[in-house]
Amino acid sequence: MRTKAFFFLILIAVALGAGATIAPAQELAADVLSGRVTDMTGKPVADAQVISTAQASGVTRSTTTDERGHYKIFFSETSPQYHLMVKRMGFAPVQRTITRHTKGAEQMTIDVQMGGAPLALSMVEINGTPGDPPREAEKSVTEASVLNPVADILALKDSLHLSAVQILGLTDVSDTLQAQNSRIYKNIKTLLAKSAQAGDVTQMAGSVAMMLEEASGNTSQAVVAAKKVLRPEQWELLPQAIRDRPGTQTSSAENEP
Numbered sequence: 001m002r003t004k005a006f007f008f009l010i011l012i013a014v015a016l017g018a019g020a021t022i023a024p025a026q027e028l029a030a031d032v033l034s035g036r037v038t039d040m041t042g043k044p045v046a047d048a049q050v051i052s053t054a055q056a057s058g059v060t061r062s063t064t065t066d067e068r069g070h071y072k073i074f075f076s077e078t079s080p081q082y083h084l085m086v087k088r089m090g091f092a093p094v095q096r097t098i099t100r101h102t103k104g105a106e107q108m109t110i111d112v113q114m115g116g117a118p119l120a121l122s123m124v125e126i127n128g129t130p131g132d133p134p135r136e137a138e139k140s141v142t143e144a145s146v147l148n149p150v151a152d153i154l155a156l157k158d159s160l161h162l163s164a165v166q167i168l169g170l171t172d173v174s175d176t177l178q179a180q181n182s183r184i185y186k187n188i189k190t191l192l193a194k195s196a197q198a199g200d201v202t203q204m205a206g207s208v209a210m211m212l213e214e215a216s217g218n219t220s221q222a223v224v225a226a227k228k229v230l231r232p233e234q235w236e237l238l239p240q241a242i243r244d245r246p247g248t249q250t251s252s253a254e255n256e257p
């Protein structure tokens with residue numbers, strides 16, 4: 001009887017030992033998404049929410065950036081693609097699509113630069129004594145600094161060798177985007193001013209987040225429209241931050257004007 005009990009304990013020990021060796025192997029087979037989130041000036045963005053979804057399984061994981069703007073997300077799978085979204089109050093949300101390059105586990109580095117500094121400036125200006133009117137210097141900063149990647153493309157017209165027809169088409173897209181997002185940022189500024197007068201700048205956070213989502217969608221649509229105006233070789237010369245906008249990962253054949 002003792003002999004049977006002894007062998008039974010040995011079997012349990014072997015099983016536990018096998019389990020202990022299997023767990024690290026499974027961990028090694030995981031994909032790791034990591035990177036750094038910064039603002040337009042290169043400063044780290046702390047407490048940004050980073051959300052990633054594996055295309056194959058639909059599993060979503062999230063984390064927040066540390067004080068240096070770093071984040072790391074683990075997936076116990078090797079999905080062909082991952083969708084990444086970064087959100088932070090005061091910034092327009094940023095989305096990225098990451099495609100794997102090997103069949104095995106990968107450590108993917110995705111650094112993200114967030115726009116939306118005009119809104120952050122507006123919040124600082126308004127965050128004063130309750131009841132005080134917004135400062136005069138704050139009135140024009142939002143509209144003057146609306147993020148417009150299509151305008152950035154037009155600024156490269158010489159190096160891209162844009163034709164007159166392309167310049168005309170891009171100017172129309174740029175002006176439309178500027179008008180749309182200037183209106184949104186103006187509305188955000190008004191909401192924040194009302195919140196400051198009520199003594200709580202954060203009470204409109206939900207409405208502001210929805211407006212930022214709308215502005216980000218407008219920007220992505222404008223970049224997609226700009227891509228259709230450009231030739232494939234022109235598109236490839238653009239900065240990576242513009243080419244990585246959501247909706248632009250399409251076949252190059254769609255680029256031809």
